């Protein structure tokens with residue numbers, strides 16, 4: 001027993017040391033990363049990529065404007081994980097190896113990429129094999145996603161939508177302050193950044209009409225969100241305790257929960273969104289580990305009334321992530337920023353969402369995706385959807401080229417980006433983007 005305890009203690013202190021070393025702001029890689037790069041040595045997010053020369057998808061880590069091919073590095077005997085774990089079209093096999101392996105692998109990669117480590121730096125043959133320029137690679141959906149749930153955790157967003165769709169005098173529904181509200185989304189239509197999004201068809205009820213009509217969505221919108229990926233599943237009937245919830249999270253991505261507002265407003269009562277959010281959800285290709293995000297923990301808003309005991313959290317469970325949305329109007333050359341906000345203002349935290357999701361006994365699986373809910377700040381420029389930015393079309397956005405937008409038009413491209421600002425470096429998420437194609441005729 002004592003020996004076991006001593007070993008567990010040694011393992012946990014080793015792990016803490018690993019994170020502290022990998023997150024050291026003074027660390028430098030031999031791959032140059034300017035201060036605004038999203039992928040310095042302090043980040044090392046995991047993804048899946050392929051190249052024209054080797055079209056088989058495999059696991060890689062982003063470093064500067066390159067990708068480190070983990071299959072090639074493991075084949076060279078430089079990682080404690082079998083190469084076949086990385087010769088996969090998703091991260092799931094790697095994630096299944098557990099948190100000590102995620103951590104140990106990130107630490108080994110960090111070591112290998114250090115400016116003062118000659119092992120890879122001065123091995124031209126291995127560099128040629130294992131380092132791929134990002135612009136020469138195709139990035140794939142990083143995770144096989146068995147289930148997708150979307151939460152509703154921004155008080156500002158819930159208040160804004162409540163005002164527009166329901167009653168401005170009672171915008172926030174009474175359950176909202178007690179429950180991290182969510183709905184079960186569609187995992188089948190989660191796509192990776194860059195995948196075009198077809199405008200959905202569906203039922204619409206026009207303002208003064210008696211009956212609905214069938215047609216193309218006229219109020220197509222984005223929702224700025226982050227998502228987290230389940231790394232350690234829980235069994236059916238065994239809820240995840242909030243104190244351990246973080247251990248179950250592999251990492252985070254950016255997420256665009258494309259939304260058809262006209263379909264939504266007609267269909268959502270009383271069971272919630274269905275076709276209005278089932279046609280596409282885009283995520284960024286790089287999964288940023290919770291270890292890389294550790295230095296950017298932030299206080300989340302004070303919760304009043306106090307949540308029930310199973311939702312009581314301790315410590316800082318928010319994260320300081322700057323987020324931006326840009327819109328590139330079909331005809332214009334340049335994208336224009338239309339929203340700037342921060343993830344730390346979210347009322348319900350990821351650990352609360354996970355504790356709530358499983359409190360019924362609901363199980364989760366490796367790769368399950370949990371959307372944060374739309375991330376809206378308190379000022380109009382910080383609203384995370386066009387529904388809010390244009391107040392349901394009443395106040396169109398005027399773009400730099402003079403054109404106006406209430407909702408997304410065919411040919412428009414929406415891109416989201418996000419990063420944590422360190423001292424002289426950024427731990428970033430890259431981007432999630434998607435161009436809208438006309439509805440099926």
Ligand SMILES: O=C(O)/C=C/C(=O)CC(=O)CC(=O)O
Pocket residue numbers: 150151152153154157158161162165223257259268273277372373374
């Ligand atoms: O308030 C409503 O009726 C609906 C809000 C949403 O659009 C649902 C949703 O996707 C949750 C979110 O992103 O916060």
Ligand SMILES: [Ca+2]
Pocket residue numbers: 150151223225257371373374
């Ligand atoms: Ca959403």
Ligand SMILES: [Mg+2]
Pocket residue numbers: 185256257258277278279280281
């Ligand atoms: Mg969606």
